[in-house]
Amino acid sequence: MAFGLSWEDISLRYVEFLGYFGIYGALGFRILLSRLKATHSGAHYATEIAKITEVSERRAATIGCFGSLLLIAELVMSAGQAAAKHPSLLHAILHPGPKILTELVFGFIALFAFLGALNSIRSAWGLAAIAGVGFVFRNIASRRATAVVNPLHEAGAALWLGTLLVLVIVGLPAVMYATGEHRRRVMAELVANFSPIALSAAGLMALTGVITSWTHLKHIAALWTTAYGRTLDLKLGMVAIVAALGAWNWRRIGPALKTEDAVGVLRRTSTTELAFGAIVLLFTAVLVLLPSPK
Template structure:
């Protein structure tokens, strides 16, 4: 099925952004439920309320994913067939059965069925098996993105696709949990915190550890993916793709500084606040001093307690993470720099995100 060279419309970009944000938030919240607010823990009633809020957020994300999956199918079908929207139904069976994108897209209905089934069951708040199955299904949807995006240019089941998928999963575990907690969970998780300080401190410590592992994977896979898509360092400022990538990296760098501040300043302060011997109310060392200056910690120390400072930094991280994911959505609609260097300027507006 031939397709014309065409630019991505704002509507298409909106569908991609909604799909990506909903997917990342869904993966992040499910991962948070499994590894941070753990099933084996005896958590107090306020935390139960927080889990309920997060679960409703997952439901909203599933609704968005369902709509965006249909929107993505319609968009790609019109692009590949060159037919108007009113005639999409005529070629839709052919797209689903005879194109690479169509076969990959069929992963989504299966995964969404598992997700909706898990979300609607009454045992959802206390069943690790259901939550794990839902997380696996969300990872399948993430795979459908990697198998039909820029990484698929190298063929099926290749290292670029694996690295792209790993990057998306790690970023979603890290960023999605930040977004989810920013939107719904922080205040309900930390309400009446003075009566359960050890639980809150342990939860923050586990969340920081999860974010640290995810960040390491994001950094390694991100370097590989950037090298693959740019191929020349100059492309960072000479191409639209590179400039958007630079903006995304700038946002991520700020998030990393804030996250490191919570890890090396916030966690020790929370441990001391909780009465744990490992904590220190005034973390020391060159790294702690540098992070303290970068985040204006001395000015805030007298105004807010350790928990409030931890939450404030995490909320800023969540907002910036939304911005970083929006940059990713724009990048998905851009032609990678590796193609732009081999094409005349008149073709640089085409987004190389069509199915093969």
């Protein structure tokens, strides 16, 4: 491929991003469940809420485990690639600095934390959150002012779309444990609780994305005169579609979640939003491997 890119490199970056989506998505969804429990702690249908949260937490923890394993596998494979250029695997891990080693440490912390959550250890979710924060500061040893900008960008995207992913494949099915009007009320509240997380995470992603893009582009003409800029344009186009679908769900579908038809529409539009999000990840995987414009 052009610019020395290979499908192997692109695939590794894609797997890395999927890992973060699993980790941050599980953490974000746990926040939704905590708010749901707090809201309905004294309700006459609290037993249904308890069943929903119990099932959902275990399934979300499973996704968190899977995300952690993906991230660990990607880091080990990346280190293995680098080992071909270095005397040993340990040297390959340590040679770029503590970044890979830091990610591995927090990856294993996240994995063990989610395994603990699967076994109903309440403090395990706090440990997983610590790992999530740790990933953001993986570049801090570089002492660059922008060391946390790109990790924050990734965390914002993963928290936004990762939480939506877990909501769709875990939350919506689990709500079926409730009955009648309770089911629609719980579903509406999950979606309403997701909105502040989505808006905050998307805002963080947008702000750090502007900083990262300007740092790499250096001049506006690079948007249409360089491979990096054109790839960024394609990514931004996909992000705009994802944001538009998210806004539609927030403003039009969410408030109407009182009928089964609206629930079906929400599931379909959210799935479409995630499909375009997967395309955004592909462009991002290419983008991080391209050389910055001169």
